[in-house]
Amino acid sequence: MLIDFYVQNFASFNSKQELSMIASTSTKEGYNLENIKSVDAFGIKSVLKSAALFGANASGKSNLANALASFKSIILGSLESISEKTIDSAVPFLLKENAFDQPTEFEVTFLSNENMYRYGISIKEGEIVEEWLYWTKNVRETLLFHREKQTVSFNQRSFPEAKFFVKREGELWNIEKTKPFIPFISVLSQFDGEKSVTVTEWFSKLNVISGLTNSQFKLFTTELFEEDLRFKDWALKVLDSLQINGIEVSEVENKTAFPNGKNKLKDTDLNNALNATQGFLGKNKIKEKRIEIIKKDSKTGRLFTFPLSLESEGTKKLIHLLGPLYEAIKKEEILIIDEFDNKFHTLLCKYFIKLYNRSNSGNSQLILTCHDTNLLDKDLFRRDQIWFVEKNDNHESEIYSLVEYKEHYTRKDSSYSKDYLAGKYGAIPLFSSLSDLGEILNGQG
Incomplete structure (x- = not known):
């Protein structure tokens, strides 16, 4: 301490x-x-x-x-x-x-x-x-x-x-x-x-993070949801007050926007690098993990799943901070x-x-x-x-x-x-x- x-x-x-x-x-x-x-x-x-x-x-x-x-x-x-x-x-x-x-x-x-x-x-x-x-x-x-x-x-x-x-x-x-x-x-x-x-x-x-952006701890928390069932159970008890009934982690393809066609840039070196990157991404699909939340309709009991990205910035930040908070307490x-x-x-x-x-x-x-x-x-x-x-x-x-x-x-x-x-x-x-x-x-x- x-x-x-x-x-x-x-x-x-x-x-x-x-x-x-x-x-x-x-x-x-x-x-x-x-x-x-x-x-x-x-x-x-x-x-x-x-x-x-x-x-x-x-x-x-x-x-x-x-x-x-x-x-x-x-x-x-x-x-x-x-x-x-x-x-x-x-x-x-x-x-x-x-x-x-x-x-x-x-x-x-x-x-x-x-x-x-x-x-x-x-x-x-x-x-x-x-x-x-x-x-x-x-x-x-x-x-x-x-x-x-x-x-x-x-x-x-x-x-x-x-x-x-x-x-x-x-x-x-x-x-x-x-x-x-x-x-x-x-x-x-x-x-x-x-x-x-x-x-x-x-x-x-000793861990120092910034609350201005979630980028420092977003991936850490996402992986914790996927790999640590104790953390997930603890987090769901916390999130119950926000009417969140479940958390799932899905894997989606990361689609990076590039200019259409080849030889679009005047700089030859940059153009070659761009073409090489496009070729690599064409053969090797890059995927990223994404948190999805589950909510229940209070009238019908039906469960709905949708991306965390649709939630408010405050809710997203809270969920992403749960990983560092849990880890700090646990360790x-x-x-x-x-x-x-x-x-x-x-x-x-x-x-x-x-x-x-x-x-x-x-x-x-x-x-x-x-x-x-x-x-x-x-x-x-x-x-x-x-x-x-x-x-x-x-x-x-x-x-x-x-x-x-x-x-x-x-x-x-x-x-x-x-x-x-x-x-x-x-x-x-x-x-x-x-x-x-x-x-x-x-x-x-």
Whole structure:
């Protein structure tokens, strides 16, 4: 489970920003207890199962999701290729005189195998300038390794996996078989280092997807419907509330439109390539899998089958998201959905979130970025689950929690959206009123 994440000098984040998944211990947060997971170890009582980030357009919500995705790419991408510079995805904050005045840094603290790990990396001008791994087995945090460029110090008792990849020169240990832009953790993991594998396996269970398009998870869910009967049974129980009585997966020919006839293009190379492609597709029919839904006529009981493509965008997105949601719960993974509420009605958003919290009894976690202020609801989220992202006067994104606003502990109704839209928490849309927007559109601003 994710305990804490911080990022510095990445995209719209300049100063260090932190997202904590530790549940508040205040007695005033003693509601929605199904939204937290008890830990009672390492000084942590409970961890949040889910969290949501709110903020105006371009406030930096997506950049937080991108930061986690970039961190994962740097670690796991280096496992696939030791020559590719995956750290190039760590683009610094550029709206300042010197973009490299401080390193780009990522750090996660997480629970795994009944231990707590803290792993981080510091990048500057295309090289790793610092990398560190600590763990807590009982109470006290212990250093496993700390890298400074191509030298490293490590715990020879608790982290013996490093000794085969270092060479002593005087008082220093120099890293071997690891390029300046490759994480040491990735190299050790390739050779089955026990604790290094624990770190890379945690990253492999971190999934970041976008709610703007279904393309990332459409095929995954379609294949899950076809191959996993347990998932299908679970999904049909969920979809019953949408009056969907069944799901079938069919295979149809993918017909690609090409210009009729040959030699239609002036460019000879393009024309030859087109003709070759047409010839290949003529001999090898390309098929794709498609979801079909079954609905029942309430009067006659007759079943009707038709393509999912005829349903609303919100229904299609919900069905396609069921695959990643189920997989996250089943395999105890972390699912981050950027632009979660896109195409979703408020009630559909609330249904999805409550479904997750009700279905998740393990160590899975869900993190969402949202615009819909109707989700700022006490019946849906605890205050410690609600986070805001806002840009300051220097165009830097800053993250903060609703828990910081102690004066709102005693709010009597179930919604925080009224105070949010009134600007009491910040992170509101750019235009404070319709009149302000009207003046700008009419050239008066």
